[in-house]
Amino acid sequence: MNATINLEKHFPVLLNELVSIISPLYGGTFIDCTFGAGGYSKKILENNLNNVIAIDRDNSVNSIASKFQKIYEKRFKFYNKKFSDIDQIKKNDIKAIIFDLGYSLNQISDLNRGLSFKSKGKLDMRMGLNDFSCDKVISKMSQQSLFKIFKYFGDEKYAKPISKKIVQFRENKKIETENLVEIIESIKKKKTGKNKSTKVFQALRIFVNKEITELINGLINAYNILPIGGVIAVVTFHSIEDKIVKFFFKEHSELKNASRYLPKSISSKKYFNLTKKKPILPSSNEIKINPPSRSAKLRFAYKLENGCDFKKFVNYFSYLKEIENLNFDA
Numbered sequence: 001m002n003a004t005i006n007l008e009k010h011f012p013v014l015l016n017e018l019v020s021i022i023s024p025l026y027g028g029t030f031i032d033c034t035f036g037a038g039g040y041s042k043k044i045l046e047n048n049l050n051n052v053i054a055i056d057r058d059n060s061v062n063s064i065a066s067k068f069q070k071i072y073e074k075r076f077k078f079y080n081k082k083f084s085d086i087d088q089i090k091k092n093d094i095k096a097i098i099f100d101l102g103y104s105l106n107q108i109s110d111l112n113r114g115l116s117f118k119s120k121g122k123l124d125m126r127m128g129l130n131d132f133s134c135d136k137v138i139s140k141m142s143q144q145s146l147f148k149i150f151k152y153f154g155d156e157k158y159a160k161p162i163s164k165k166i167v168q169f170r171e172n173k174k175i176e177t178e179n180l181v182e183i184i185e186s187i188k189k190k191k192t193g194k195n196k197s198t199k200v201f202q203a204l205r206i207f208v209n210k211e212i213t214e215l216i217n218g219l220i221n222a223y224n225i226l227p228i229g230g231v232i233a234v235v236t237f238h239s240i241e242d243k244i245v246k247f248f249f250k251e252h253s254e255l256k257n258a259s260r261y262l263p264k265s266i267s268s269k270k271y272f273n274l275t276k277k278k279p280i281l282p283s284s285n286e287i288k289i290n291p292p293s294r295s296a297k298l299r300f301a302y303k304l305e306n307g308c309d310f311k312k313f314v315n316y317f318s319y320l321k322e323i324e325n326l327n328f329d330a
């Protein structure tokens with residue numbers, strides 16, 4: 001085979017660390033829930049014993065997936081799906097399910113998609129397979145709903161004045177990306193290390209792409225299709241994602257009510273083996289080569305048992321899901 005895949009300018013985050021977790025399981029199917037530029041999939045497929053099922057909601061990665069298809073043939077299969085639908089994939093030799101959350105550099109740097117505050121024109125922010133774009137959120141949602149989105153998904157201290165100004169501004173003029181940046185900058189006067197628009201843009205991306213619901217359902221469905229002994233590994237990029245993943249593994253991996261004087265309840269079961277409680281972080285060398293990797297955290301756990309119901313997990317984060325479900329006439 002002469003074809004090769006050149007990923008020279010692409011730096012998959014925490015790749016060596018991920019490989020050290022999954023390589024003892026080589027020889028079977030690996031699900032790459034966030035295919036992107038294919039960095040993880042390529043590394044896994046370098047071992048001839050492995051198959052990869054890759055998923056991505058963004059159909060702009062179809063062309064990369066087609067190249068993989070030509071080279072790896074039956075060992076590679078791609079689905080343009082959301083990873084919350086992972087339970088539609090039936091396979092009985094799954095060894096690991098991997099999530100590398102967030103956006104690829106290709107997505108952020110494509111200014112037509114409006115994911116970044118450096119974009120111009122219509123607000124978009126869709127990753128793929130969305131119900132609406134950011135334009136609808138900014139032009140239709142109530143001030144109260146915008147406030148909640150900025151506060152809970154962006155931890156934005158100025159959520160109230162920013163949401164108020166958006167509602168005033170749109171009475172006279174349609175808000176495009178550059179207007180939103182101007183509104184934020186007119187309120188946040190003090191200089192900080194981060195760009196002033198970072199938090200509001202993060203919040204809007206989470207809302208438009210329903211990232212919280214995706215993650216919660218994706219993790220639960222990954223557990224449901226993973227055989228005992230398999231591993232779930234997740235790379236997160238912001239504190240909300242990390243909080244969800246940490247809770248998901250920790251809550252179901254520690255013995256609760258384990259006292260011998262108490263009746264053995266369902267909650268005393270351990271569903272995951274969490275060998276490392278702390279997340280794995282990128283080395284200083286990786287951060288030097290690829291600065292955006294500085295916010296990445298890798299957590300993983302091995303499945304021990306079937307039958308976890310995840311009620312507490314779902315309830316614990318229901319306040320975030322409720323915000324993602326806010327409707328346009330609220």
Ligand SMILES: C[S@@+](CC[C@H](N)C(=O)[O-])C[C@H]1O[C@@H](n2cnc3c(N)ncnc32)[C@H](O)[C@@H]1O
Pocket residue numbers: 010011012013033034035036037038039040041055056057058061081082083084100101102103104127214215
């Ligand atoms: C950080 S990139 C992954 C990079 C990849 N690990 C690599 O090495 O090239 C994240 C990718 O996940 C995809 N993605 C994010 N959320 C998703 C979801 N809920 N379902 C499917 N794909 C998703 C994005 O479209 C993006 O292409």
